[in-house]
Amino acid sequence: MEFEKISITARKIIVAIDFGTTYSGVAWAETQRPDRRVAITSWPVSRTIREGESSDKVPSKLRYNGSNIEWGFSIPVTAPQDQIIEWFKLDLDPSLRGMGDAVTQNAARGGRNVDKLVTDYISALGDHLMYTLREKLGDGVVASTALEFIVTVPAIWSDLAKDKTKQACQRAPGLSATKSPIHLISEPEAAAIYALHGLDPHGLKIGDSFVICDAGGGTVDLISYTITNLRPILEVQEATPGTGALCGSTYLNMRFAKFLRAKLGKEDGFDDEVMAEAMDRFEKTVKRQFTMHAPPDETYTIPVGGLANNRELGISRGRYALKAADLQVIFEPVVQEVIQLVKDQISASAVPIRAVLLVGGFGASNYLKERIRNSVDRKIQIMQPPNAWLAVVQGAVMKGLAQSAPEKLTMVKVQNRKARKHYGTEWRTRFDEKIHRHIGDKKHWCGLDGCWKVYTMEWFIKKGDSVSENEPFFTSFVWTGPVNQGRIRKVKMDIYGDRTPRQAPIARDENVSVLCHVEADVSHIPENQLQRRKGLDGQWYYELNCKIEAVYLSASTQYTLLFNNQRYNSVTAEYV
Template sequence: MDFEKLKISDRKIIVGIDFGTTYSGVAWAETQRPDRRVAVTVWPISKAAPEGESSDKVPTKLRYNGSNVEWGFSIPVTAPSDEIIEWFKLDLDPSLQSMGTAVTTAASRGGRNVDRLVTDYMSALGEHLMYTLREKLSESVVKNTSLEFVVTVPAIWSDLAKDKTRQACQRAAGLSTTKSPIHMISEPEAAAIYALHGLDPHGLKVGDSFVICDAGGGTVDLISYTITNLKPILEVQEATPGTGALCGSSFLNMRFAKFLRAKLGRADGFDDEVLADAMEKFEKTIKRQFTLNAKDDDTYIIPVGGLANNKELGISRGRYSLKASDLRVIFEPVVQEVIKLVKDQIASSKVPIKAVLLVGGFGASNYLKERLRGAINSSIQIMQPPNAWLAVVHGAVMKGLAQSAPDQLTLVRVQNRRARKHYGTEWRVRYDEKLHGATMRNKKHWCGLDGCWKVYTMEWFIKKGDSVSENEPFFTSFVWTGPVSQGRIKKVKMDIYSDRTARNAPMARDDNVGLLCHVEADVGHIPEDLLNRRKGNDGQMYYELNCKIEAVYLSASTQYTLLYNGQRYNSVTAEYV
């Protein structure tokens, strides 16, 4: 590909941000050199030392020290554990809270809500990114090249949680100062773009299907893809709606901490500092080394400095011997949940699966890979692509490059996705005894405009499992009415509902149909003479606007546009609830 054909004005720096539960990653590429994706691997240890720690990712942690916001590696190792705020990403989607995930304490937060925490963290991350870009590319290149951001979010998150992430990024000082577009992509789709591109092209055939299992710190997301085209670029489509749950590796950390407190919590000298050192050893070494082949009496050394020798407890010279049999007990419930998710995804795909691609930090676990290998059909390969921990952030950059120059820079294209739930609106229709029956009889009401009984029913414009494409918008036609006597119409409002249950889409709204978002369009600038009016059955004059809402469903967001009288009104705002 001749990347130099890109006009100077089209050149951009594409930045991918993988905002994770336990660790976050950043990578970038220039559109004229898209094959050179660069991950940020050097992080600050203080305001005065912006290049003090080398790591592929940075901890998703905050500490408020007076007026200073410390983050990642800049939080001193001696900081009291109750001042460190971590795992706060999970609080963006309260609907998924389970397994004791509310792990941040009110004391350490100091009354700060999750939106403030995410904004502060993204600000720090963004400021370090800008420092890094200036160091690598020069001040003038960064100043004169436009930036675009692609931020990843779990696919299983609610639309509200995804929207809150986008808003936090827009507020973040390190990102907002550039006034750059911020795009969203689901984590498993980003991982899929990276992982599928890295497969041996000679071993791929049209019709081959793969499950991508993106196992991160907090969430495990799964999507199945079927190859629809190999050349000139790899094209895939989703084989079934994605699934997922909160069962990432942070739950191993929680189980390990609980285990250690139960074993050593009463030993003299055991405190938060001892636990923090032990957790670091577990996170960085033991969790990643543990394999299925380990014998029950194999031991792993945990530092417990300051604890007296205790043969009964297994403490000697400030070290605790953790048995493989104990590790198995810590791992199994979490691994079992991932295995169930993979099995269910394979079953729901209804197509032969060639391989499961494990990506994400937890996806790199040898124990998880081997347990999965023994739990599913032996004809299905279990693969761990190289750099699995960075798969999501590299995939985000690849997606951003493709968006900036689709003809030149697309490497893997997701043609179609599968809707994860029913999407629809609620409108009044003429009451029909045969159609609506006795169950809706008490909900009918009189319409003065049309002079008849009407009821509210659901109009589903997308059903769960439907194929949706970025290139094919969905349209919903509706008539917006209002008495002229109440003043001119200034806003057209629509409520979008969703139903995530496995049932067929219901005729009327019930407790399982939840409000997804309010869509509001400002039509105050439309001249009065362009607003249609007609006389109602009751003799009153009514506005009657024949409108359409256009909805484009992207990887992790939705764009709404109002169409009226052949005009497009992009003044549509969507407020998620």
Template structure:
């Protein structure tokens, strides 16, 4: 790859942001040195100490204690009262996930603060620290003169509304918004796949091999299957089946551990939020990662419980609590069972033989999860944990951003085709035909323009499971009409609907077909004389505009463009609902 031939206009700093439920990561690279991807590993512990804590990621936590900017990440004091710390607020971006039967009551839900503001405030803090780090590493001059581009990762199972809210929060955040830089969204498992597949031994890969990527993070577990379609010059893959996922990440282990500890020690003198916070930290940083399937039932893991009196019966000695492996198993099992079910379902849904499951993400690094999976799936399927599984998503985001900035030169892994997770379509009036529309007979109505009965039906431009590619847009044609007597047409509007059930796409809209977004284009600049019109069967005059909608299905979003009269309305506003 000849990086020196990059034109000045192609020189950029690409920043990947993995905004996680429990921890967030940031990495970056310059387009002229794309093989040097740098992750931020030093974080502030206060406003005055910018480089106080070393860690691959920073906690996704906020604390408001006055009128100024909130404390965040490692800058929140260990002694801060638990009820002042806001965490897990990322999950509140997608209310539709709460309907999946998981009661996640985060501090954001309990408090009066708006989740969009929490995400913007957190992203602002992250953005400020990113800009500080870039200036330290590259110098003020380089940072000022080189354009930035951001790639932000989102769970693949999120609704389009939640993804759009994430983008909007980033656009408002300091450090991200100041540069007016483009903000791309990429799905977390796709970013992880780009990184993990790039790092696999090329000699062990063959065209036609298929893998499941299981991105097990803090709050969400996302799965996608890929089949290798080409090895050289670029590793090319395509999705083998629409992705799946659920809320069952390691956050839920933490919740179960906290519940266990409160039940066991909650009534002991001196047990308070501070003791719980110390114990949680030990569980998060050490025990969760060390626990293995081979641990004997009577093996113990030490948890600090400073200030609690010795109690042999409860297992407390010298400010330490002995947690048995049998107790840990009870804490782990329900969450692990859910991940195993997701992986088995994903393998079953793939129409191809799966060679391996690649475990990535923070929870994906769990030894216990890996061993349980190995015992639960067919022995012919390898269970693999790529190195640096915790950073796979953020590193993959940078690689995706590099590929977007100079596709010919900087693409290392290309996702050729994806599988649509939903049916996408629009609703239009069509001429009523008894043979076709008998079930809709009660909904037919008279059309004065064409002098016939009409009925509303769905026109699906993408169906669930369809292969979709960033390079091949979907088009749907429609005619926008309106009586001239009601005044000139100012806007062409269209509603896009989605149906995420696994059934065949229905003929007409029902309760499972949900409004996804409003798309509209302003046509006030088109002279009145150029708006086509036709006399209707009822003698009245009507506007009649022939239009097209172009839909481009990207990794974590769909772009809509309205085409009319040979013109592209890229400024079409898509308002997600």
């Protein structure tokens, strides 16, 4: 694909950070050479044992060693297991309670909260990124070129968890020193941009639909897309609201660790070091090699140095023979959950699904692919795009390039997304016995209009609605306040969400929760521009006719206040 040259003034370096539960990746590209997307593959290592570490990704692990922060491959192989903090990403979203707490509440945290852990880790990534850019491009180019960051987040996360990720990036000295904009993109959408771009263009037709299953370390995220245009660029839209769960390959590791401890934990010499080496072999080799066609008695070698020979247990010469039948028991519950998600996504789609594209580290599993193949309609192709492990970070770079020069650098465009929940706000409305009978006990008297009023929901997006970055949603409202209580300085609004599959309710109940507090500063608007109206109770009231504009992006929302035909970008959104 030919790219037109971009003017030198618009030149940027687009950096994507895929901060994962078990591994993280960083890739970048210059807007001048958008076809050259470079993934970082060389990482800092510990000075103890490792010579040098070349890998497409780096472990998402931390160790606080005195005043030093060790991360990724720089944590010594000999470091005690109880000093290593991992899987802490999952603690960013407390709404997905389950395992996040249990896994990461270990002594190594030393009372540090998840925000600090993420900030420290992202900062280390950022420092290494800057070192790599200076080495590859030269100090002069890096110093004189604007940077822009695209950070990936699971689509199933709450708005709060996504916002916390962005804030951690903004706090991280490794990134904040560059004063560069930071954008969020959902992981499955990034993966889709990469995977759909790589599909054979001759086999694609307008109207074809695909499920993208992004199976990573902690989360499994699914979205279905329908092709709406093939030329000049591939355009797609979401076919059904995305779904997902915590059932990534981290759970396989946990099940394997539990299995090994139960099997060999009482043997002399079984310690943290043996466990760490066994986990390493399981993670890098066994998990990836295991297929459905392995005979039950086929064995996989797990190093257990220092354990005495024991034929009955299957230990010989420091190696443990793990049977395929045992592996199947470890894999099945996790794989079953992913299969159910895929089947649900297929049946929720209003259009026939042509293929399932598996991406992400777990998505590269042969066993997972074969099990899905056997569980869904034979007409549906199950595909594993090449470099599935890097799909998210590569797609995020492509998205960043497209944002920096939409006309020239867009390769795959997501036109519309499907809302995953009802979004709305709560306003006072005139009490109507026919409609509001069930909330009649909550009515109250309004002096301004001289009538009974009640709080009801104003839903501006319903679950399943198409939302587009190019078409903002507007909510008109009137903000009132008695003049004798002083001038209005802030206009506040709470945005609510309802994630249940029901129809949007008339009034707020226990299933409707606050997503964020939106606040606009109007203290700089001259007093004489604030409209007033005399109430039926004889008092004077301020009455401001406002609008809130909401733009729903891939993984975040932008709010703007409109008042007297002017835009006030001074809106702050605090997520709950």
